[in-house]
Amino acid sequence: MRKVGKQSIVFDNVYLKSSSAVVGPLEMQGPLAKYFDAHYDNLYCEKQNWEQAEMQLFTDALDIALVKGNLTPDEIDLIFAGDLNNQITVANYSLRDYSIPYVGVYGACSTSTLSLINGACLLDGGFGRYIMCATSSHNATSERQFRYPTEYGGQKPDSITFTVTGAGAGILTRQITDVRLTKATVGTVVDSGTTDSLDMGRSMAPAALQTLKAHLEDFQEDLNSFDLILTGDLSTYGAKTLKELAREFKIELGNNYHDCGMLVYDLDNQPVFAGGSGCACAAVVMYGYVVKQMLAGRLNKVLIIATGALLNPIMVAQKETIPGIAHAVVLERVK
């Protein structure tokens, strides 16, 4: 492992042992349904309230990743996990039932790649044998905390994103497997100057661009070397803005660019406005769709830039702006 350029890391031996993606009802009706490991037909996930439902998704993701990796919780040396709830409650409470050493991380909706980068650094530095990374989000917990509870019935503009209900987990190892985590770029906080919590895609686009630019410069990489470049949850509004901003720097995002928030739902036929968002958005697309496409040999090299809007409703009420952050990882198929 070594630092490359200004803000990137190249890993020597980090592989993905197993991964899991668990989703709610609407995601299961979306175009990526066949790539998910488990799902619930009801937002309550057989629980009493929304937090418990999200915890159920989170623990399901852990359990499925463990089973697929043929591991027990005792064999996991460390877990990096986080979610969107205040005090990353869902990760904290879910991990009561597991005796795995735990580091909580918060990167808003970029938590999936943030936890992967942390885990990969520690593992490549020689710590332990298996490190787990997990994250979750739930439509109802997020809408209530960051916007309005559904019962309030507020009108939503077209620019609003729809929080993905789901959870994803991955287990990293130094043993050679079919999917390798080769590179990463840690993002900087980029403030776009926007204040609209109902248009987070556009507030995160400059952060995504900064990380993309840094990644390409640090590694002297070309956009065409990737089979797929994914941003986390920019949605239709943010993805369009990113393309426009990138063009100013002579970066032409073409057909190999997509956004997880636009992939996870059928935007024309599902009531999701500008597309999906939330920690689970990038997580279920990466751990479900991307990993399975790699295992099937249909994708070889994928750049995933999970984007996070560092939104705090109190700061927005005090007329502060919404800063953004984006962390990138490169997953490659081992041939």
Place this chain on the structure above:
Amino acid sequence: MNWVDYLMAFLVGGLICLIAQILLDCFRLLPVHLVVLFVIVGSFLEILKIYDWLIKIGRAGALVPISSFGHSLTHAALLESEKIGYLGILTGVFDLTAGGIASAILFAFIIALVFKPKG
């Protein structure tokens, strides 16, 4: 009761909602901004007695939107202050809206007991 009442209720109520929708779409306000704005505007229009006139011609069309809440606050405060002096502005302000507030709490309680939120 005649059909003109229905037409006027539709037009007045529709006009208030149309203004709100235009503001919501053009100025990217949050729903809560709009609620506060319309309560304040309703309250000011009452000082100028415009809202009383709107209710007279528009009936339910003017009473149902949130702007009538602002109207009721000012209307009650002014009414009470005429009776007992300046202190009435404070003691009378919730006279007309008390029923609305109390029933909102009561119905919210009953609905919370019976139904479970879907999202």
